[in-house]
Amino acid sequence: MKLRAFFFSLVLCLSASTVFADDAGLRFIKSRGYVVCGTDLSSKTLAYKDEDGFWKGIDADICRNFAQAIFGNDEYFRLKNVPANKAVSALNNNQVDFMLGNSTLSAKQEISSPVAAVDILYYDKQVFASRQKIEATSMEDFKGAKVCVLDNSTDIANLNEYNHRYALEFKLLPFPTLDAAKQAFLLDRCQLISGSEIFLRGLNRSVVAKDTSVQLLPETIAYRPIYAYSAKANPTLRIIGKWIINAPKLAEQQGITSKNTDAFIGVRDASLRNLLGEDEGLWKSFGLNSKWVANALKARGNFSEIFERNLGKESELGIDRDKNYLIEKGGLISAQPFI
Numbered sequence: 301m302k303l304r305a306f307f308f309s310l311v312l313c314l315s316a317s318t319v320f321a322d323d324a325g326l327r328f329i330k331s332r333g334y335v336v337c338g339t340d341l342s343s344k345t346l347a348y349k350d351e352d353g354f355w356k357g358i359d360a361d362i363c364r365n366f367a368q369a370i371f372g373n374d375e376y377f378r379l380k381n382v383p384a385n386k387a388v389s390a391l392n393n394n395q396v397d398f399m400l401g402n403s404t405l406s407a408k409q410e411i412s413s414p415v416a417a418v419d420i421l422y423y424d425k426q427v428f429a430s431r432q433k434i435e436a437t438s439m440e441d442f443k444g445a446k447v448c449v450l451d452n453s454t455d456i457a458n459l460n461e462y463n464h465r466y467a468l469e470f471k472l473l474p475f476p477t478l479d480a481a482k483q484a485f486l487l488d489r490c491q492l493i494s495g496s497e498i499f500l501r502g503l504n505r506s507v508v509a510k511d512t513s514v515q516l517l518p519e520t521i522a523y524r525p526i527y528a529y530s531a532k533a534n535p536t537l538r539i540i541g542k543w544i545i546n547a548p549k550l551a552e553q554q555g556i557t558s559k560n561t562d563a564f565i566g567v568r569d570a571s572l573r574n575l576l577g578e579d580e581g582l583w584k585s586f587g588l589n590s591k592w593v594a595n596a597l598k599a600r601g602n603f604s605e606i607f608e609r610n611l612g613k614e615s616e617l618g619i620d621r622d623k624n625y626l627i628e629k630g631g632l633i634s635a636q637p638f639i
Contacts, residue, residue, distance in 0.1 A: 325536040326370060326587050329397055335370055337363035338382030338396035342479045345502030345617070346401060347379050355379060358610035359400040361600050362421065362528070362545070366398060368596045369544045372589035383477045384450065391415045391531045398541055399529040402496050404454045418528040418541040422607060423623040423632055425497040426458055426521040429485070429514050439519055444469045446490040448481040458522040459494050494521065501617045523623055525632075540586050547593045549635035550575055552602035553626055561597045571637040582638065603633065 329335050339347050339359040347357035355364075360379060367377035382390045387399045392414055402424060405417050428439075428447075436442060449456050451474030463470045473490050475481040478499055485493040493500065503514045528545060530538045551557075554572060556564050564572060574582040577590035584590055600606055607624055608614045625631025 323536050324534050328394055334376040334378055335366045336378045336380055336396045338380050338390050338399040339401035341381035343502045361606050362400055365544055365596050369588045369592040385476055388415050402526055403529055404524050405527050406454050414532050415529045416532040416538050418530050418538050419545045421526045421528055424524040424526050426455055426524055427497045428492050428494050428517040428519055429500040430492050431513055445492050446471045446473055448473050448485045448490040448493040450478050450481055451476055455495050462521050546636050548603040549633055551597055552604045553635040558598055558601035558605055561594055571639050574638045
């Protein structure tokens with residue numbers, strides 16, 4: 301019995317050692333010298349370069365925050381084009397550290413996938429887009445229509461449920477990537493396309509889409525909480541990413557903006573002192589630059605400023621903030637105190 305107990309304990313120790321060895325934390329990122337974020341670069345929506353070669357878009361701002369936190373320099377990042385169906389491979393092979401790119405979450409994915417949700421970045425909606433030349437007064441006018449949609453996704457699951465609930469007899473045409481679904485829609489292979497409101501609004505920013513007169517329909521199929529992802533084998537990185545994502549949300553909750561950050565330096569509140577690096581220990585225990593939040597806020601602002609500039613009223617997309625208000629203001633975005 302003692303021998304059996306010894307071997308059992310040895311197996312547990314070896315297993316724990318293997319897990320610990322796999323948990324690289326920030327080691328790979330720091331040895332590489334920059335953080336890599338996966339996203340959709342196929343359209344000028346989530347991340348894109350402007351005429352001066354400067355990265356813009358909500359995913360660019362999020363990735364800059366990661367770089368600011370890890371290296372103290374918001375230029376130490378790269379954005380890599382990763383389709384949704386390649387995200388798991390990219391994370392597992394260390395091609396990217398965090399997957400952004402408008403990624404949703406499902407129970408099956410969380411249970412069986414080797415990647416883990418870090419935290420909610422923002423909320424999107426699943427909607428329809430059609431041609432403006434199609435005259436319709438309700439979804440009944442599209443009964444029996446072909447609908448292009450992303451395969452193996454929450455979008456196709458939501459669409460199937462919506463189709464069944466309203467007996468619309470849609471014929472779903474699934475595609476491996478959103479870009480493939482978009483191309484099929486633009487080539488008139490389907491009368492409707494269903495997916496992310498952000499992505500479909502982005503269609504109107506392309507020359508091709510303007511020529512084809514794309515319009516969004518007012519129907520909301522479902523709300524889509526959008527997550528950042530990291531590899532399950534690196535839980536330390538997931539935790540670090542979670543608190544980096546939380547920082548601009550907490551800043552908004554506490555009324556800290558890009559314009560007044562310095563006014564909060566020296567406050568007595570423990571959570572704010574930790575957040576702004578007045579008490580350096582907590583961020584340093586993560587292996588991060590203690591002053592990163594103050595610098596990131598001055599450069600890019602809090603959650604509200606990041607959302608409105610990239611997706612909301614200050615952007616070409618003009619998306620209503622809706623569920624992206626803080627809980628205190630009737631939305632679904634929550635912020636955790638940093639203590």
